[in-house]
Amino acid sequence: MSNIVDDIKREFAKSENSLVKIILINTAVFLVLLLSKIILTLSQSSHIYGWIMDMLQLPASTTDFAYRPWTLITYFFTHDDIFHILFNMLFLYWFGKLVDEYLGAKRVIALYLLGGIFGGIIYMVIYNLLPYFQPHLEQSKMLGASAAAFAVAVGASTLLPNYTFNLIFLGPIRIKFIALFYIILSLAQTVGPNAGGNLAHLGGALVGYVFIKMLQNGTDLGKPLYAVMNGWSRLFRKRPSMQVTYREKQVYRSTSVYSSASSSATIEMPNQTEIDTILDKISKSGYESLTKEEKQKLFKASQQK
Structure with a gap:
């Protein structure tokens, strides 16, 4: 058990593995919730587990959301079904590796967060505006990283449309067709039992496409997020120790020089x-x-x- 904890600590200590960190956070939240569900159910306190989930899921009702605004973030780190998290994390890993390789770790985070946030906003807006969804407004809640994963997947497909994945039974398939298939599938299910989740998928997909297109034109939508992440990193960064040297009754104070971790060196325009x-x-x-x-x-x- 201690080896597992040490491995996780080492992964979080690395600066360029944001994709792994996102997957680890989702997995940790899932395991904590699973353990809580088992304990609370066996102790006949399942209503407490229901309350915990209410505090993490994104409600469609704007009235409920006003009391739980943090759910716009927590919902896309929360899963309560093993196959749900398994599919989302595999989907995220496959496409996220491409974004990481070509654009760097910070843009994986930007796509994930922006996709999750915008997907949640689209879900709430459509549920509150369209009469079709009004009867289900108060009861509808959403959880899962699907919208965020869709943003990463469509982002990778927009960046590298002709890149191929070798799928079991199907052989090599260009990722633009994989992304298009899931977009059409989500669109077809916007009037089904999981309409809210599929609306969020489409919102995440739109973010992925726009993010990459604007980046190719020189505009990085993730800049505000990078500033927040850098500030957060500095807040928890260990301060260098101060060394005091005494020599001929003079005091010299020196601190070690810290070079902030950055992404890969700036690449010059190739000829x-x-x-x-x-x-x-x-x-x-x-x-x-x-x-x-x-x-x-x-x-x-x-x-x-």
Whole structure:
């Protein structure tokens, strides 16, 4: 057990594995809720578990939301079904790895958070505006990372539409078709029993597409989030120890110099020869053969007008 805890601590100590951290947080929340559900049910206090879930799920009712505004964040870190979290985390990992490789860890976080937030807003707005959903307004609540995962998936598909995944029984499939299939599926189910969740999926998908398109045009929608994350990181950063040296009755105070962890070094705009070399490598060995620097250079080149 101590080895598992140590492994988790090491993962959180790393600066460039945001995708793993998101998955670990979701998994930890799920396990804590699962354990709470078992204990409270056996002790005949299941109503307490219901209250806990109410504090984490996003309500469709704006009146309820006014008393629990934090649920706009907590809902997409909360799952109560093992297959729900398993599918969401696998979906997030497969597509998130591509975003991480090409754009860096911080943009995985930006897509995840913006997709989850905007998906939740779309869910509430449509439930409160369309008469079709009015009879279910007070009872409807939403949880799960699907909208956030959809943002990452569509973001990756917008960035690398022709990248292929090898699917069991189907063989190599371009990820743009995988994303399109799930978008159509969600659209078809917006009038089904899980209408709210599917509306959120579409909101997350829209965020993923817009985020990448604007990034390619030089506008990064994640900048406000990066500022918040940097401030949060500084808040919990361990202060360097102060060393005092005495020499000939003079006191010298020195502190160790801290270089803030940043994402990969800024990649310069590649010239045409470099681009041709990268494209030749892709045609011979596929996207997977590129180094992280080559992937970032390819993205940089795509931003040229």
